[in-house]
Amino acid sequence: MVSVAFLNPLSDKAEQIVRDIGDLSKIYDKNSDLIHAVDTSKSQSMSDNQNIPENYVELAIKRMEWYIKKKNDKNYNYKDYAFLFNREITRFDVVAFFILAQAIGIKFNSNSRESKLFVDLQGNIIEERLEELSISERRDVCQKILDELILQDNVKWTFLEEILSSKKISLHELILDKGEIILDKEDFLERFSDKISHRNPERMYELLIGDPVKELIMIKMIMQKTEDYVKKVNEMSQKVEPHPYLLEVGEKISKILSENIKYYTTSHGGMKGFKLNSEAFPPCIKLTLNGVESGNRNDAIVLLLTSFLSYARLYPSIFRDNVSVKISDVDPELKITQNEILPLIYDAAQRCNPPLFDDDPQEKLNITAKLGFGVHELPEIKNEGESKWYTPMSCDKIKIHLPALCKPDKTCKKIGNPLSYYKSKSWQLNKQGDNKEKSSKDKDKNNVDKSKSDQDNVNKVINPSPDKSVKNTKEADTLNGSDFN
Amino acid sequence: MNEPATLQERRRYYREEWNVKKLPDFIKEGMEQREFGFDHLGKGPNDRYRIFRSLEYLKRFMRYKSPFAAYCSVAFYDKPFKRADWIKSELIFDVDAKDIPIRTCMCDNVCEVCLGEAKEIVSGLIDTLKGDLGLKDIHVIYSGRGYHLRVLDETVMKMDSDIRAQILKYLVGSEVPRSEYGTEGEKYQLEHFSIPFGYPKVFTQRFKYAVLHLTPNIEMENISPALFKKVLKNRTYLLTDEWGLFRKNIGPINYKKLVKEIGALNMGLVDAKVSIDLKRILRLPTSLHSKVSMKCMEVQNIEKFDPFKEAVPKFVYERDD
Numbered sequence: 001m002v003s004v005a006f007l008n009p010l011s012d013k014a015e016q017i018v019r020d021i022g023d024l025s026k027i028y029d030k031n032s033d034l035i036h037a038v039d040t041s042k043s044q045s046m047s048d049n050q051n052i053p054e055n056y057v058e059l060a061i062k063r064m065e066w067y068i069k070k071k072n073d074k075n076y077n078y079k080d081y082a083f084l085f086n087r088e089i090t091r092f093d094v095v096a097f098f099i100l101a102q103a104i105g106i107k108f109n110s111n112s113r114e115s116k117l118f119v120d121l122q123g124n125i126i127e128e129r130l131e132e133l134s135i136s137e138r139r140d141v142c143q144k145i146l147d148e149l150i151l152q153d154n155v156k157w158t159f160l161e162e163i164l165s166s167k168k169i170s171l172h173e174l175i176l177d178k179g180e181i182i183l184d185k186e187d188f189l190e191r192f193s194d195k196i197s198h199r200n201p202e203r204m205y206e207l208l209i210g211d212p213v214k215e216l217i218m219i220k221m222i223m224q225k226t227e228d229y230v231k232k233v234n235e236m237s238q239k240v241e242p243h244p245y246l247l248e249v250g251e252k253i254s255k256i257l258s259e260n261i262k263y264y265t266t267s268h269g270g271m272k273g274f275k276l277n278s279e280a281f282p283p284c285i286k287l288t289l290n291g292v293e294s295g296n297r298n299d300a301i302v303l304l305l306t307s308f309l310s311y312a313r314l315y316p317s318i319f320r321d322n323v324s325v326k327i328s329d330v331d332p333e334l335k336i337t338q339n340e341i342l343p344l345i346y347d348a349a350q351r352c353n354p355p356l357f358d359d360d361p362q363e364k365l366n367i368t369a370k371l372g373f374g375v376h377e378l379p380e381i382k383n384e385g386e387s388k389w390y391t392p393m394s395c396d397k398i399k400i401h402l403p404a405l406c407k408p409d410k411t412c413k414k415i416g417n418p419l420s421y422y423k424s425k426s427w428q429l430n431k432q433g434d435n436k437e438k439s440s441k442d443k444d445k446n447n448v449d450k451s452k453s454d455q456d457n458v459n460k461v462i463n464p465s466p467d468k469s470v471k472n473t474k475e476a477d478t479l480n481g482s483d484f485n
Numbered sequence: 486m487n488e489p490a491t492l493q494e495r496r497r498y499y500r501e502e503w504n505v506k507k508l509p510d511f512i513k514e515g516m517e518q519r520e521f522g523f524d525h526l527g528k529g530p531n532d533r534y535r536i537f538r539s540l541e542y543l544k545r546f547m548r549y550k551s552p553f554a555a556y557c558s559v560a561f562y563d564k565p566f567k568r569a570d571w572i573k574s575e576l577i578f579d580v581d582a583k584d585i586p587i588r589t590c591m592c593d594n595v596c597e598v599c600l601g602e603a604k605e606i607v608s609g610l611i612d613t614l615k616g617d618l619g620l621k622d623i624h625v626i627y628s629g630r631g632y633h634l635r636v637l638d639e640t641v642m643k644m645d646s647d648i649r650a651q652i653l654k655y656l657v658g659s660e661v662p663r664s665e666y667g668t669e670g671e672k673y674q675l676e677h678f679s680i681p682f683g684y685p686k687v688f689t690q691r692f693k694y695a696v697l698h699l700t701p702n703i704e705m706e707n708i709s710p711a712l713f714k715k716v717l718k719n720r721t722y723l724l725t726d727e728w729g730l731f732r733k734n735i736g737p738i739n740y741k742k743l744v745k746e747i748g749a750l751n752m753g754l755v756d757a758k759v760s761i762d763l764k765r766i767l768r769l770p771t772s773l774h775s776k777v778s779m780k781c782m783e784v785q786n787i788e789k790f791d792p793f794k795e796a797v798p799k800f801v802y803e804r805d806d
Contacts, residue, residue: 175683179619
């Protein structure tokens with residue numbers, strides 16, 4: 001029988017395990033039981049000793065390493081980490097989970113990429129562990145966990161408020177009736193059998209709800225609880241002196257994550273940073289740069305433009321690579337952020353009607369927060385990670401929050417996010433540019449007006465040097481956004 | 486619709502017809518925690534951050550100022566005079582007859598037909614709010630040009646904009662339900678119309694309403710004129726719920742396109758910005774919508790409500806034509 005702690009490290013059973021064996025002073029001690037569990041894991045690769053965790057801390061680090069490799073490494077090999085899916089690892093894994101959760105909670109903010117990665121990792125590990133179980137084991141353990149997580153018989157959809165808010169689940173994915181989420185088969189049949197014709201109600205239950213929805217809710221609830229736990233640790237760590245071992249693990253996580261993200265994103269060619277090409281901006285961004293009317297200003301500048309310009313300039317491939325990056329990974333001294341990105345955002349803010357900072361000077365703090373540097377006047381490395389570097393809102397969200405800015409053109413039809421538009425259009429423009437250049441070279445090699453071509457490039461590219469950014473800011477009072485085009 | 490109310494008419498209304506005691510209870514209770522706003526010149530609310538500690542103060546203010554329009558916040562604050570220390574907000578759905586994406590009347594402003602259609606939409610939303618989401622304490626307000634649905638159920642009043650957006654999408658049927666379901670490694674096709682409960686049912690109802698109300702002037706981006714004609718020709722099947730025939734006749738690929746377009750169109754049934762805004766001010770029930778000379782009022786029975794009988798202030802009947 002599989003233990004609930006194998007899937008839910010925050011269950012009562014798991015907490016009991018931690019109470020019994022989770023002595024912080026021993027987390028670096030070599031643990032022969034752990035080594036044995038790893039050694040005897042089915043399919044475990046034994047070719048490299050480095051694959052074998054020998055103590056709790058190494059197991060905790062292996063958990064992180066597994067997820068990063070699985071997400072990013074083309075040569076990822078399941079067999080290197082097969083022990084993570086062996087149920088015999090449960091009692092060690094639970095301790096490793098708490099070491100990670102506490103180390104992350106102590107060192108990083110709950111909005112940090114480290115916390116986010118840890119929560120995602122937990123969701124993923126549960127999914128993969130479920131795959132290793134038989135159907136009856138899966139069903140049994142899932143029901144037990146749900147019974148523990150949801151105390152009442154009928155769970156109201158409002159009970160999942162946090163999960164819905166974080167978009168881990170969408171409301172329309174659930175079967176609702178009179179405010180309750182229908183999960184139980186008997187309940188389903190009682191409520192809907194009469195309404196179903198030409199189909200077997202039991203089959204309908206299996207298809208529409210059955211195991212997948214229950215498992216989905218279980219996984220998302222554990223992810224939410226993991227997030228809440230990290231947050232709680234973070235709050236506690238302000239009051240209680242953390243254990244030095246946990247601080248050490250926090251450092252290790254930070255190092256591993258930075259090195260790995262740099263390695264994988266650079267090898268994909270994603271983290272280079274590109275000069276902005278305003279010709280490739282989608283209509284909503286062009287309109288925002290022109291200045292926005294009262295009512296839409298705050299959302300347009302703070303939520304849309306800030307994230308769009310920062311990612312377009314620093315890391316336009318974020319959606320393709322699907323990694324958690326910090327601005328300092330690409331712009332270590334924040335020179336690009338301070339000298340290129342912020343002046344463009346501030347200029348657009350001042351072009352609003354009335355100028356945004358005249359009414360809401362505190363929005364500068366919000367802009368800094370959306371770049372991942374917490375609520376401060378300007379981005380500074382020491383504050384990085386206090387908040388999340390927000391990715392640009394999707395087209396769907398723009399339609400709801402900023403309908404006045406959504407004036408789709410042909411390219412918009414193919415994409416779901418302004419940043420994807422920018423990537424696609426930049427590529428098209430580059431291709432056209434290359435072809436044009438090639439044909440003009442073929443026609444008349446001697447008649448290339450180099451100075452004009454340079455001037456064209458200056459017009460196309462927004463890349464003010466530190467000096468130019470000052471000039472741009474001053475000119476903004478007399479220019480409208482079309483000067484960017 | 487009526488002509489705008491003059492200052493004299495506004496004064497008459499607030500001094501002779503309006504009664505502060507007739508404010509709905511949900512406004513009167515906790516009134517001191519709401520922000521009030523006023524439009525004195527007919528150019529939009531320019532007098533904001535006002536608070537009223539008692540009905541008597543509000544009564545005096547309205548009588549003395551006879552504003553062009555009066556509003557109060559959907560939010561409750563500890564410091565409403567600063568719009569600070571937010572406590573909670575009503576959940577709002579604003580159906581403006583003028584802005585419904587599919588209107589059979591094609592009038593320039595609003596008329597009996599589109600107001601009737603707005604009412605039909607509102608009734609559908611209420612059914613889903615109660616039936617699927619199990620919400621209570623729902624108030625319908627005739628705004629003067631449409632309807633406001635104001636939900637004061639405590640279970641939703643602290644919810645953030647993201648969940649409100651999800652509720653909105655669920656209610657209007659803007660997300661296309663999946664049609665592929667799997668169990669134990671096998672996949673099955675199940676179209677929304679063959680699932681008579683939950684969100685698929687909501688989507689089916691909204692889809693049916695939209696298709697049955699389509700008019701030739703409606704433009705849908707990815708629907709060719711030929712397909713549009715086909716839809717109009719075959720939509721009578723929906724009256725008798727012969728969905729299979731409807732889908733077959735327009736073709737499964739075309740059906741997929743249509744479903745997506747109608748989902749997008751449905752997003753316009755309700756003003757989304759109002760629903761997600763936690764600090765919105767909304768027209769005060771019992772106040773005068775001076776632009777159209779109609780009363781903004783709570784509706785007790787939406788089925789029987791006739792704005793042209795119940796929401797017309799006395800001064801309109803006494804106007805010289």
